[in-house]
Amino acid sequence: MDLLSPIKDHHSERRLFIARVVLASVIAFILLGMVIARLVQLQVFEYEVFAAQSQGNRVRIEAVPPIRGLVFDRRGTVLAENLPAYQLELIPEQVSDIDDTLQRLAGLGLIEAEDIPAYKDLSESGPRFKPVTLNFRLTDEQIANFAIQRPRFPGVDFQPRLVRHYPEGELIAHAVGYVGALSKADLERVDPTDYAGTSHAGKTGVENSFEDDLHGDVGYRHVVSNALGRQIPTDSREMADSLPTDESPSPGMNIYLSLDLELQRIATEALEGRRGAVVALDPWTGEILALVSAPSFDPNLFAVGMSTTQYNALQNDLDRPLFNRAIRGAYPPGSTIKPMLALAALQTGAATVERRSMCRGFFTLPNNTHRYRDWKPEGHGEVDIHDAISQSCDVYFYEISVDIGIDRMHFYLDQFGLGQPTGVDIRGEHAGLVPSREWKRQNFRERADQTWFHGETVIASIGQGYMLATPIQLAAAAGALATRGIRYEPQLVAAVEDPLTGQRSLVAPRRLDDVRINDDEHWNTVISAMNAVMQDIEGTAWGAGGNAPYRMAGKSGTAQVFSVAQDEEYDEEEVEERLRDHALFIAFAPLEEPRIAVAVIVENGSSGSRVAAPIARAIMDEYLGYGDDAP
Amino acid sequence: MRLSETQRLITGKVAPLGDFGRLIRKLNIDGPLLGGILLICALGLVVLYSAVGESTRLLMNQAIRLCVALVAMLIVAQMSPDFLRRWTPWGYLAGLVLLVLVLTTGEVGQGARRWLDLGIRFQPSEIMKLAVPMMAAWYLHDRQIPPKAVHLLVLAVIIIIPTVLIARQPDLGTSLLIAASGIIVIVLAGLSIRLMLGLAVLSVPGAFVLWNFMQEYQKQRVLTLLNPDSDPLGAGYNIIQSKIAIGSGGLFGKGWTNGSQAQLEYLPERDTDFIFAVMGEELGLFGVLALLTLYVFVIGRGLYIAMQAHDTYSRLLAGSISLTFFVYVFVNTAMVTGLVPVVGIPLPLVSFGGTSMVTLLAGFGILMSIHSHRKLLPH
Secondary structure, X not given: OOOOOOOOOHHHHHHHHHHHHHHHHHHHHHHHHXXXXXXXXXXXXXXXXHHHHHHHHHEEEEEEOOOOOOEEOOOOOEEEEEEEEEEEEEOHHHOXXXXXXXXXXXXXXXXXXXXXXXXXXXXXXXXXXXXXXXXXXXXXXXXXXXXXHHHHOOOEEEEEEEEEEOOOHXXXXXXXXXXXXXXXXXXXXXXXXXXXXXXXXXXXXXXXXXXXXXXXXXXXXXXXXXXXXXXXXXXXXXXXXXXXXXXOOEOOOEEXXXXXXXXXXXXXXXXXOOOEEEEEEOOOOOEEEEEEEEOOOOOHHHHHOXXXXXXXXXXXXXXXXXXXXXXXXXXXXXXXXHHHHHHHHHHHOOOOOOOEEXXXXXXXXXXXXXXXXXXXXXXXXXXXXXXXXXXXXXXXXXXXXXXXXXXXXXXXXXXXXXXXXXXXXXXXXXXXXXXXXXXXXXXXXXXXXXXXXXXXXXXXXXXXXXXXXXXXXXXXXHHHHHOOOOEEOXXXXXXXXXXXOOOEEEOOOOEXXXXXXXXXXXXXXXXXXXHHHHHOOOOOOHHHHOOOOOOOEEEEEEEOOOOOOOOOOOOOXXXXXXXXXXXXXXXXXXXXXXXXXXXXXXXXXOOHHHHHHHHHHHHHHHHHOXXXXXO | OOOOHHHHHHHOOOOOOOHHXXXXXXXXXXXXXXXXXXXXHHHHHHHHHHHOOOOHHHHXXXXXXXXXXXXXXXXXXXXXXHHHHHHHHXXXXXXXXXXXXXXXXXXXXXXXXEEEEEOEEEOHHHHHHHHHHHHHHHHHHOOOOOOOHHHHHHHHHHHHHHHHHHHOOOOHHXXXXXXXXXXXXXXXXXXXXXXXXXXXXXXXXXXXXXXXHOOHHHHHHHHHHHOHHHOOOOOOHHHHHHHXXXXXXXXXXXXXXXXXXXHOOOXXXXXXXXXXXXXXXXXXXXXXXXXXXXXXXXXXXXXXXXHHOOOHHHHHHHHHHHHHHHHHHHHHHHHHOOOOOOOOOOOOOOOOOOHXXXXXXXXXXXXXXXXXXXXXXXX
């Protein structure tokens, strides 16, 4: 130790030290006082603010989706139901390497490899704690596969949920439609609050048009959740006591369709391997008994979710299975409009029962050499209006068309509901087209094209040219023929049932304006000719109706897809399948008291009487109790 | 008849001591200090049990660490202040070497190099928490008090070297605490008030320099303190949730294990740095005041021991240990209540984790040693 340094004065040193401790203590108490003041501020003065914030923190309102209403056919067969299924979910925040996880899931066959980029996008877009659904419906095998591998997939798990299921699949796809994952467009159409817990919405058919009834009303519950948004079971904690009351969802309405599953089956089987459509309805109510478009598809694919390949396959299929031909397919109606034109001719005086024409197989307008050919090259010989319908003589109708004129043709066909939407209760209907001078003026841009030509009237009389009709329009028109002018809007939905009370409210038939042809004789003439079509040896569809145990009426039609040049023979064998004529048929039965009206279209079926008529017959047989398995 | 402690010591006939008292005395344990520490630890374990989600395993974990730390305290209490003083420079040098080793070969964890594995994994900065005030006290022990300017410079070097080394890890919170423990020694040694005020004024530009040395996340913490709502889901989240937890606890709290903020994981770091908020939420204002009272008692007892100490080294060291303990308590509680920036400082004796527990109790062991090894000389 340095000798020059002053000797330590222990007493003064201790006094100094004590002074400093006192000073430090004072400072410490001031600092501690600040902390305590802060605590008092937070816990006493601002207590209510923070208490409210802590309550808001933990209690989250969660939407409880309603159970979607069921769909039944007229006999109560389930067409659309909700089945419990397991879906595969991924919680992004719990997955360290999303790419790797998705690759491995694809390796196990749980997801499609091609969908990985889409799932990756989904995982990165939402909140990190919100599960992303990778597979809406796991098969039993997939569940088993995954269960074994589960420890290798942190953040991936399967969850139960209700999946829309269509037990009859293809049979009812176009009538009932399907549900699909809720899209942005859907959310603009519906109340987002009501759909807060809903994952799927109706996309087509009844599922789409009756979405409001089927969906029901959302409920909600208060859940205690942690900071990550994860739910805490409330029954195990005292915290649950203070929760506000929940509200249960109201299930969607059950819907009964007038559809008859047996008719659907027969129509579907009859159209097997073809493109076409069948619509059958009760002419006295407009209730649709059958609505089939072929080829069909499995609506369950949409409810469950499908891979991009599957979707592209459906979308790009040349046969367009997703296209609802029954309400959207617009076809030249061909000769099926002849009974209606005959009525128009009789009503306007353009034709009488006595009027006879000589059919030589073609027709020419005055001062014109163009030959409008009959389907029968050698001609029908001398025909009256009865023969002209039953044998489908084109030349007779070419002749009277000139006398009726296009505008009066338009006037009467319009009354049968052609050229306008039928008002069927599912969306997406095509309006069809019945041309007129006015229509031509309005729809062609060039002045030269706006003039109506007589030749256009001539071909309109056999349902060619501009004229287009949908299968449902033709079925409704057949119904109007059956009821002698009384018309109803076609509808699929017959009753709506409240699942809670079991109370069913029937949907009233919606009657439309009658066809203004009041002379019963005119109807008798045309209907008996339509009967002859099917049950007279001379009739075009004798082969389909000749042997029936009941009386029926029908009219075949064969619509050109491909124009045959003048004087050229149309050779069925040589024309490519897709260029063959469309086969059409309309019918109703029984003749005396009609109960069913049918329209059938078989694309490229070549012959209405040979291809389409037997399908109509089979449907009427089944409905009237003469089916294969009838007693 | 009630004798004062001093009277008992002077008379030497210490009748009122039972077997237990004699054992305590024999083990050089200070009863009041131990009692205060044990009460804090007991309260801490109760709160911790709730904060770790009622996990008995983690609770046992902590209890075992506590026992280890108590053993360390007992061992240190047996070493006389003279012995400690003689070994102080060597301990300090060893600490410096270890700190350099950490910077060159240490294990990296959470973006920082703090751990050293020499058979057992530990943070050399923990050694420095005691070595720095010991070294400062050692240096002043034989020198004139209050210290002269040249001595102050030496002291500054003693303090700054480990502070910088630890700040480089980086571990700003610990380095500041260690610097504080050294500075406290100097202040207790009688650093002139005028000089302190001058330094305080100088610290304003110093703060700017410091700001430039800070890591981005440290700057963020300061900014967040100034306006926590600016980033409620990011940096401000901790403070907002912590304030909600404390505030919603009210006077009496939501009840033990019933704090929704804590139990539902809204509160981050709830078993470590933010455990004070758990307590505030579940036990309310009365609960945290009880804990603060215990802390005040322990610190007060420590300062009393310091004032009773017989030599410069013991005095300064005991005072520094007690006041540093206060700094811990203050910084943590002020941080959790949103008064100071979030610095990673646990609530002493309560937060989960064992490394600092051993250092803390070793420090208390030094206090006990100082108190029980006094030379029975009248002044």
